Amino acid sequence: MKLRPHHLLCIQKFTGKGYDAAFTAHMTAVCAALHDRPDTSVTLTAGCDDVCAACPHKAGAECDTAEKVQALDRAVSEHCALQAGMTADWTSLKNIASAKIFHTDAFAAVCGGCQWYGLCRETEES
Ligand code: SF4
Ligand code: SF4
Incomplete structure (x- = not known):
C-alpha cells in the first residue's frame, strides 16, 4: 500500500466521516484492510496515495490543497524521522506516528490547522 506520511495519522x-460518500466508503475499506492485516507493507509517498484515490480533492496526480497537505506530510516526516520512499509494515509506522505525534505536544502543532482536528483530538487512535 502507498501512503503519504500524514495519512499515518x-x-x-478515522471515525466514518469524510469528504463525501465515495471517499468515506473507500477510507473505511482502507482502514479495515490495515486493521485485518496489520503486517501490510506500506511505502511512504510524496504525492497522492491509496487514500487519495477516491477523494474529490484529488486533481490529476495531486491534491487540490497540495500546499496544505504537503506541509502536513513534511511535519509528520520530521517529527517521526520518516521520508518518502521508506517501506515498513503498517503496525511499525502507526506506532511511530502515534508515539511521536498523538502522545506529544506535536499533535496540536502538526494537526491544529486541519478542519478535522477537533474530532481527531477526541478520538482514540485505533
Ligand atoms: S484532501 Fe488531498 S491529501 Fe487528503 S485524501 Fe484528498 S486528495 Fe488526498
Ligand atoms: S487532524 Fe487532520 S491531519 Fe490530523 S489526523 Fe485528523 S484528519 Fe488527519
Missing part, C-alpha cells in the same frame, strides 16, 4: 483517527 488520519487512518488511526
Whole structure:
C-alpha cells in the first residue's frame, strides 16, 4: 500500500466521516484492510496515495490543497524521522506516528490547522 506520511495519522483517527460518500466508503475499506492485516507493507509517498484515490480533492496526480497537505506530510516526516520512499509494515509506522505525534505536544502543532482536528483530538487512535 502507498501512503503519504500524514495519512499515518488520519487512518488511526478515522471515525466514518469524510469528504463525501465515495471517499468515506473507500477510507473505511482502507482502514479495515490495515486493521485485518496489520503486517501490510506500506511505502511512504510524496504525492497522492491509496487514500487519495477516491477523494474529490484529488486533481490529476495531486491534491487540490497540495500546499496544505504537503506541509502536513513534511511535519509528520520530521517529527517521526520518516521520508518518502521508506517501506515498513503498517503496525511499525502507526506506532511511530502515534508515539511521536498523538502522545506529544506535536499533535496540536502538526494537526491544529486541519478542519478535522477537533474530532481527531477526541478520538482514540485505533
Ligand atoms: S486528495 Fe488531498 S484532501 Fe484528498 S485524501 Fe488526498 S491529501 Fe487528503
Ligand atoms: S487532524 Fe487532520 S491531519 Fe490530523 S489526523 Fe485528523 S484528519 Fe488527519
